[in-house]
Amino acid sequence: MFFEGPEKKVELAMAPGNPSLRSRGHDYWKSIVAKSNAQVLSTISNESMDSYLLSESSLFVTDTWLTMITCGRTDLVAAVLQLIDDFGVDALQYLVYERKNAHHQEYQPSNFFDDCRQLTQRMPAKSYRFGDGDDHHVFLFHLDKPYAPAPDDLTLEILMHGIDPTASRVFMSGPSRKKDFIKENSGVWSIFPGFQVDDYLFEPMGYSLNAIRGSKYYTIHVTPQKIGSYVSFETNAVEGDANETISRVLDLFKPQSCDVILFQPQNSRQKVRCNYPIKRAVRQSLSSGYRVTFDHHFKPVEGAAPAVEIEL
Numbered sequence: 001m002f003f004e005g006p007e008k009k010v011e012l013a014m015a016p017g018n019p020s021l022r023s024r025g026h027d028y029w030k031s032i033v034a035k036s037n038a039q040v041l042s043t044i045s046n047e048s049m050d051s052y053l054l055s056e057s058s059l060f061v062t063d064t065w066l067t068m069i070t071c072g073r074t075d076l077v078a079a080v081l082q083l084i085d086d087f088g089v090d091a092l093q094y095l096v097y098e099r100k101n102a103h104h105q106e107y108q109p110s111n112f113f114d115d116c117r118q119l120t121q122r123m124p125a126k127s128y129r130f131g132d133g134d135d136h137h138v139f140l141f142h143l144d145k146p147y148a149p150a151p152d153d154l155t156l157e158i159l160m161h162g163i164d165p166t167a168s169r170v171f172m173s174g175p176s177r178k179k180d181f182i183k184e185n186s187g188v189w190s191i192f193p194g195f196q197v198d199d200y201l202f203e204p205m206g207y208s209l210n211a212i213r214g215s216k217y218y219t220i221h222v223t224p225q226k227i228g229s230y231v232s233f234e235t236n237a238v239e240g241d242a243n244e245t246i247s248r249v250l251d252l253f254k255p256q257s258c259d260v261i262l263f264q265p266q267n268s269r270q271k272v273r274c275n276y277p278i279k280r281a282v283r284q285s286l287s288s289g290y291r292v293t294f295d296h297h298f299k300p301v302e303g304a305a306p307a308v309e310i311e312l
Contacts, residue, residue: 002103002104002225002227002228003071003072003206003223003225003228004071004072004073004102004103004104004107004108006071006100006101006102006103006159006230006232007057007069007070007071007099007100007221007232008069008070008071008074008076008077008097008098008099008100009067009068009069009070009076009096009097009098009099010066010067010068010076010079010080010083010095010096010097010098011065011066011067011068011094011095011096011155012065012066012083012092012094012095012096013064013065013092013093013094013095013147014064014065014087014091014092014093015090015091015092015093018087018091020063020064021061021062021063021064021065021066022050022061022062022063023063026040026043026050029050029052029059029061032059032068032079032082032083033052033054033059033068033079035075035078035079035082036056036068036070036074036075036076036078036079037073037074037075037078037109038054038055038056038057038070038072038074039054039055040052040053040054040055040059041053041054041055041200042198042200043198044196044198044210044212046196046212046213046214047214048062048063048214048215049061049062049212049214049215049217050062051198051210051212051217052210053198053199053200053208053210054070054208056070056071056072056074057069057070057071057074057208057219057221058208058210058219058221060210060212060217060219062215065094067217067234067236069219069221069232069234071221071223071232073107073108073109074109075109075110076097077097077110077114077115077118077119080095080097080119081118081119081122084119084122084123089122089123089143092123092143092145093145093147094142094143094145094147094149094288094289095123095142095143096140096141096142096143096263096286096288096290097115097119097140097141097142098138098139098140098141099112099115099138099139100137100138100159100259101131101136101137101138101139103228112127112139112141115141116141119141123143123144124143124144124145125141125142125143125144126141126142126144126286126287127139127140127141127142128140128284130261130282130284130292130294131259131280131282131294131296132280135279135280135296136159136161136257136259136280136296138159138259138261138294140292142286142287142288143288144287144288145287145288146287146288146289147288147289148265148289149265149289149290150265151265151267151268152239153236153263153264153265154236154238154242154262154263154264154265154268154270155234155235155236155238155262155263156233156234156235156236156238156242156245156246156260156261156262157232157233157234157259157260157261157262158232158233158234158246158249158250158258158259158260158261159230159231159232159233159258159259159261160230160231160232160233160249160250160253160255160257160258161228161229161230161255161256161257161258162229162255162256162257163222163224163229163230163231163253163254163255163256164253164254164255167186167252167253167254168222168224168229169224170182170185170186171186171201171205171206171207171222171224172204172205172224178201179199179200179201182199182201182207183199186252187252188209188220188252189209189211191211191218191220191233191245191248191249191252192211192213192216192218192235192237194213195211195212195213195216195218196211196212196213197209197210197211198210198211205223205224205225206221206222206223206224207220207221207222207224208220208221208222209221213237215236216235216236216237217235217236217237218233218234218235218237219232219233219234219235220232220233231253231255233249238262238264238270241270242262242270242272243271243272243273243274246260246272246273246274247274247275250274250275250276254299255299256298256299257276257296257297257298257299258274258276258296258297259294259295259296259297260272260274260293260294260295260297261292261293261294261295262292262293263290263291263292264290264291264293265289265290265291266285266289266290266291268291272293272295274295274297276297276298276299277297277298277300278295278296278297279296279297279298280294280295280296281293281294281295281296282294282295
């Protein structure tokens with residue numbers, strides 16, 4: 001069994017004077033999730049945000065902005081197009097659509113270029129590739145419109161491949177692998193203190209977590225399969241030094257490689273550091289007001305591994 005862990009993501013912000021996104025209600029957001037061929041498994045809320053844990057990743061909705069992430073064979077662009085049709089482009093201050101390269105692109109309902117062709121029929125836009133086309137990379141599409149993000153508006157993504165087998169086993173389902181076991185043994189509940197947590201353990205494997213505190217969130221999605229294991233971590237709770245969070249997350253999963261992506265306002269100069277050697281670094285300022293850093297890191301090998309025997 002193989003599951004496509006790498007994700008697609010949309011984030012958008014509404015212009016002032018528009019109705020609250022949260023006021024549309026849970027049924028509306030369930031219909032948007034269904035557009036992407038995913039389902040809502042559970043929800044938690046606080047005074048600032050509604051969090052939806054999905055069959056394939058996450059949705060976070062505040063009054064003025066949302067972030068939706070989907071994995072597997074979901075069709076996120078269909079949900080994005082529905083949002084644009086419902087809200088109207090003029091109501092959007094900011095929109096970014098992102099895709100990580102897939103293990104098996106041939107099984108996806110579309111590719112990034114298909115998605116862009118549909119999105120550019122609705123809005124002026126620019127798109128970029130961060131990283132090498134024949135290696136780990138992320139595609140990014142954004143609404144080409146001036147936007148001034150708040151000074152503390154930072155988003156950190158850590159996309160990890162080849163997670164350590166010991167870390168991976170914690171997230172396998174089974175008689176001894178319950179959510180309480182994960183809470184006590186994985187470390188994912190304690191990345192940030194004081195967050196309300198919602199999580200789900202999939203059968204036969206896989207784990208998702210949403211955590212919220214005020215308008216801050218973090219989310220983790222674990223695909224612990226033997227071949228193609230993958231973990232994604234994302235947060236907007238970048239307070240102080242982002243590198244402390246990066247080190248904490250990498251220490252939990254000890255991946256063979258990772259992409260570290262940081263969105264920050266253009267006048268912010270938070271520098272990203274990682275204990276792993278760096279293979280590729282990309283820096284790009286967007287017309288939508290953000291500066292994006294992309295660093296691809298790898299873990300040096302320790303000796304030679306045996307060949308993998310193939311059954312005939």
